[in-house]
Amino acid sequence: MEYNYHGIILRQRKIGETDRLYTLYTLEAGKFVVVGKGVRRMTSKNAPHLEDFMLSHIAIVRGRGPGAIKSAVAEYDFCALRTHVDALQCAYRTRNLFDRLIDDSEHDQKIFLLYLTYLRLLDHYAFSGGERETMTLLTESFLVKLYQLLGYHFAFGRCALCVRVFVTTDRIFFSAASGGLLCASCTRSVGDAVMLSQNAVKILRLIPQYSLKNLVKIRAANTDIQMLRSCNTHIAGWIMR
Numbered sequence: 001m002e003y004n005y006h007g008i009i010l011r012q013r014k015i016g017e018t019d020r021l022y023t024l025y026t027l028e029a030g031k032f033v034v035v036g037k038g039v040r041r042m043t044s045k046n047a048p049h050l051e052d053f054m055l056s057h058i059a060i061v062r063g064r065g066p067g068a069i070k071s072a073v074a075e076y077d078f079c080a081l082r083t084h085v086d087a088l089q090c091a092y093r094t095r096n097l098f099d100r101l102i103d104d105s106e107h108d109q110k111i112f113l114l115y116l117t118y119l120r121l122l123d124h125y126a127f128s129g130g131e132r133e134t135m136t137l138l139t140e141s142f143l144v145k146l147y148q149l150l151g152y153h154f155a156f157g158r159c160a161l162c163v164r165v166f167v168t169t170d171r172i173f174f175s176a177a178s179g180g181l182l183c184a185s186c187t188r189s190v191g192d193a194v195m196l197s198q199n200a201v202k203i204l205r206l207i208p209q210y211s212l213k214n215l216v217k218i219r220a221a222n223t224d225i226q227m228l229r230s231c232n233t234h235i236a237g238w239i240m241r
């Protein structure tokens with residue numbers, strides 16, 4: 001039987017003499033692995049349409065075991081993203097977390113569309129000479145939205161433990177295990193927490209309300225963006241513990 005998918009190429013690795021094993025995230029069936037037979041031959045017509053991060057229309061023949069790619073045609077080749085050092089670093093960070101956080105065949109069109117929107121914006125900023133900070137803010141905003149779609153909701157209002165309202169002079173921390181933001185006093189009883197600036201907290205509160213396209217317009221200092229990055233790495237570590 002032959003099936004058609006719109007799939008983003010997450011990973012690929014060599015197998016056998018001339019083949020590759022591809023990990024796809026598809027609109028129709030979520031994440032799965034498929035074999036590309038003969039794609040390492042110079043004459044392969046499918047190989048140029050199966051590079052990392054491409055969105056391709058892929059026909060797969062299924063029998064026993066993983067399916068085999070019959071044909072692939074790139075819909076978005078994300079050429080700018082794939083040749084821009086900063087954009088690639090961002091794309092590999094999200095790809096590595098995405099691949100580890102999403103289970104095989106976990107199927108969610110909202111996650112597919114969020115990931116595709118993220119890659120298209122990253123490609124746009126790579127093409128138009130966007131700054132590294134903008135791409136990093138886009139990347140960290142994408143990850144916060146991804147965690148929410150995966151069902152991880154954290155309290156970004158009051159202290160998650162003593163429910164005290166924060167004031168502008170407060171030192172604020174984040175602990176995924178405690179469920180969100182913490183005041184300095186509550187943080188002492190928690191083993192693992194990351195410190196956030198007041199601005200980083202403001203951005204975290206804005207992310208659920210705004211689209212990725214609008215979030216990258218926020219004026220943010222690099223130190224605030226790096227705090228968001230630490231926070232997201234902390235959350236990913238907690239989810240995969």
Ligand SMILES: [Zn+2]
Nearest residue numbers: 159162183186
């Ligand atoms: Zn507290």
